Amino acid sequence: MSAISGYHHLTMSxxxxxxxxxxxxxxxxxxxxxxxxxxDGVLPVYHLYYGSRNGDESTIITTxxxxxxxxxxxxxxxxxxxxxxAIPVGASGFWIDRLNERGIEARKxxxxxxxxxxxxxxSGIEMQLVENPGDNRTPIANEAQGITSEHGIKGxxxxxxxxxxxxxxxxxxxxxxxxxxxxxxxxxxxxxVPNPNxxxxxxxxxxxxxxxxxxxxxxxxTIHHFALNTGDEESQLKLRAxxxxxGFTDISEQKDRMYFKxxxxxxxxxxxFELAWTVPEGWxxxxxxxxxxxxxxxxxxxxxxxxxxxxxxxPASFQDA
Numbered sequence: 247m248s249a250i251s252g253y254h255h256l257t258m259s260x261x262x263x264x265x266x267x268x269x270x271x272x273x274x275x276x277x278x279x280x281x282x283x284x285x286d287g288v289l290p291v292y293h294l295y296y297g298s299r300n301g302d303e304s305t306i307i308t309t310x311x312x313x314x315x316x317x318x319x320x321x322x323x324x325x326x327x328x329x330x331x332a333i334p335v336g337a338s339g340f341w342i343d344r345l346n347e348r349g350i351e352a353r354k355x356x357x358x359x360x361x362x363x364x365x366x367x368x369s370g371i372e373m374q375l376v377e378n379p380g381d382n383r384t385p386i387a388n389e390a391q392g393i394t395s396e397h398g399i400k401g402x403x404x405x406x407x408x409x410x411x412x413x414x415x416x417x418x419x420x421x422x423x424x425x426x427x428x429x430x431x432x433x434x435x436x437x438x439v440p441n442p443n444x445x446x447x448x449x450x451x452x453x454x455x456x457x458x459x460x461x462x463x464x465x466x467x468t469i470h471h472f473a474l475n476t477g478d479e480e481s482q483l484k485l486r487a488x489x490x491x492x493g494f495t496d497i498s499e500q501k502d503r504m505y506f507k508x509x510x511x512x513x514x515x516x517x518x519f520e521l522a523w524t525v526p527e528g529w530x531x532x533x534x535x536x537x538x539x540x541x542x543x544x545x546x547x548x549x550x551x552x553x554x555x556x557x558x559x560x561p562a563s564f565q566d567a
Contacts, residue, residue: 253401254306254524256306256402256469257310258308258329259309263313263562270296271391272391279538281294282504287464291312291314291315298386298401310470311562317466321370322459324408324459324516325461326405326469327407329469330404331375332381332401332446333375333376340396342354345363351366371469383446385397385400400446404449408453409452409454410455415513415514418514419451421492423474423485434451460516473522474521474522482522489511504531508520508521
């Protein structure tokens, strides 16, 4: 049995906090799941979480809005390239119309036989909504935003990584993680992320040799990492030992992220992957379960810096429509 059971979350470094919040909650109809701050380093930066109303695993997109620090990244090859979410079959037309009406350029595309909608986050990060007939998850309805279960986002579909060496990345994905290759064409490959609910998530690889190296740091306008779900600590640590034993020693020790525990590994193509599992308290560790994502919360180890961090954060109201 695989140590991986689908995605846990995807994380992006974006630009403005308010435009980020409006994009995910108003344009895409996701819910605010957690509002906290970047746990690493000293910069006062928000860490915002979006997903289903209850914050179900495999629905979570998280962002670090970097407008206040003013640190911007460079998109390029050997870097995660596209964030993908799943939608019901036949919902592409609804989303193309909705996004274009809201000033977000969107168009229909197809790859590996699946229809998808191409568009971009306000910070420039490429995104896709993918019609996946194998995904039986219930769509996220948000009637306050005009999104019903007929068209709502189901959760994470996957992500696209740009690489210069597809063979090295193939070895990492199939031997180290390991994932199952499900498609291969002249542009790249697709790998199925093991999932007990069926083929609901993938990692796609695209070969890009004519672009400069993209940045790997936390910086606005770039994807930071894709997090895979190990389910529990035992599976996480076994997988970590397996990956390190193969020689992929650019892998972190376990880190405490309050709501989950994480290890990070840099792939040969440069993209950062995370191995994560949710702690028993989950999102309710510092907020009532029926009110997650409604207040700004800080981890206990930032208690003495709380006022300093608040003062340095970008002003944002996080007001729902």
